[in-house]
Amino acid sequence: MIIESMELLQYRNYPSLQVAFDPGTNIFYGDNAQGKTNALEAIYVCCTTKSHRASRDKELIRFEQDEAHIKLQVKKENVPYRIDMHLKKNKPKGIAVNGISIRKASELFGIANVVFFSPEDLNIIKNGPSERRRFLDLELCQVNKLYVHALVNYNKILIQRNKLLKDLSFRPEYESTLEVWDEQLVRHGIPLMDYRKQFIDQLNQLIEDIHGKLTGKKEHLFLYYEPNVQPEEFLSVLKKNRESDKKQKTTLAGPHRDDMSFFINRIDIRKFGSQGQQRSAALSLKLSEINLVKQLIHDYPILLLDDVLSELDSSRQNHLLNSINEIQTMITCTGLDDFVGHRFPLNRVFKVTEGQICREN
Numbered sequence: 001m002i003i004e005s006m007e008l009l010q011y012r013n014y015p016s017l018q019v020a021f022d023p024g025t026n027i028f029y030g031d032n033a034q035g036k037t038n039a040l041e042a043i044y045v046c047c048t049t050k051s052h053r054a055s056r057d058k059e060l061i062r063f064e065q066d067e068a069h070i071k072l073q074v075k076k077e078n079v080p081y082r083i084d085m086h087l088k089k090n091k092p093k094g095i096a097v098n099g100i101s102i103r104k105a106s107e108l109f110g111i112a113n114v115v116f117f118s119p120e121d122l123n124i125i126k127n128g129p130s131e132r133r134r135f136l137d138l139e140l141c142q143v144n145k146l147y148v149h150a151l152v153n154y155n156k157i158l159i160q161r162n163k164l165l166k167d168l169s170f171r172p173e174y175e176s177t178l179e180v181w182d183e184q185l186v187r188h189g190i191p192l193m194d195y196r197k198q199f200i201d202q203l204n205q206l207i208e209d210i211h212g213k214l215t216g217k218k219e220h221l222f223l224y225y226e227p228n229v230q231p232e233e234f235l236s237v238l239k240k241n242r243e244s245d246k247k248q249k250t251t252l253a254g255p256h257r258d259d260m261s262f263f264i265n266r267i268d269i270r271k272f273g274s275q276g277q278q279r280s281a282a283l284s285l286k287l288s289e290i291n292l293v294k295q296l297i298h299d300y301p302i303l304l305l306d307d308v309l310s311e312l313d314s315s316r317q318n319h320l321l322n323s324i325n326e327i328q329t330m331i332t333c334t335g336l337d338d339f340v341g342h343r344f345p346l347n348r349v350f351k352v353t354e355g356q357i358c359r360e361n
Contacts, residue, residue: 024347036332113301211284228257
């Protein structure tokens with residue numbers, strides 16, 4: 001799959017933009033705060049419905065504007081797709097595929113699979129559990145529509161249960177309805193845990209070899225899924241925690257509190273790993289993600305690299321660049337020296353200046 005072109009209107013700092021991409025490597029360079037990351041973010045939003053850094057659509061709309069548009073031309077297995085996304089300040093976004101409106105995000109997922117890698121991702125291991133859950137959710141939603149269904153339903157029920165817990169202080173007669181919400185939470189929560197465990201097991205089949213090559217076979221990396229509660233105990237734990245949930249007015253157990261751990265040579269690097277080990281493990285995780293997507297959909301995803309090279313030392317830069325030769329890649333950077341030094345192919349180069357993107361020879 002490849003993205004052939006993108007059009008933006010009133011998105012972030014782009015009043016209007018049309019850009020055509022190469023099937024290989026596309027380099028966006030320029031000074032900071034010119035709009036390089038915004039261009040990659042727009043691709044990600046149009047493929048996944050979510051931003052990797054903004055929580056609300058109105059943050060994506062250009063200042064003093066009420067709406068924004070993103071349009072991608074995608075080719076998958078030689079079949080063309082046009083994705084149109086209409087972002088609105090105070091209304092839900094509108095999405096159309098080939099001119100036909102869609103109602104569910106699951107209808108969009110899988111048309112263009114993307115892997116986003118930013119400097120923040122290098123901290124995924126030492127950051128809090130929410131970052132690692134977000135990683136699991138974002139990737140699983142792209143490759144597993146059943147996961148999307150379970151996640152959407154679980155989150156809806158979790159919101160309703162938490163609202164009920166807050167309301168019980170002045171409507172205690174509603175406490176009996178917690179039984180219904182508990183059963184629904186378990187019904188949709190157990191598949192989430194199953195899919196997450198399966199996904200991490202699949203990553204483990206790839207990540208040890210990838211990390212071994214990155215570290216000269218000196219380190220063995222293994223991922224562990226850490227469910228907040230065991231599936232078979234979920235319902236009983238909800239009942240056991242009921243008084244605590246009522247006091248804290250929130251649901252204390254469930255997959256919304258899951259985590260994953262990273263062990264190198266049997267040492268938990270979240271707690272005891274050096275910064276170098278954590279960064280190497282994060283890089284191995286992203287490379288494993290790319291290869292797993294290829295296994296699952298029989299095609300490479302599109303790779304978005306947002307100023308990552310500046311955060312990696314020379315050996316990690318080499319390893320990353322040597323691993324992406326067959327993948328359509330969008331790379332942002334402040335200069336081209338790293339690529340020239342590595343003799344990396346620059347299939348198409350764009351200069352980004354104050355919301356303007358100009359192709360260079």
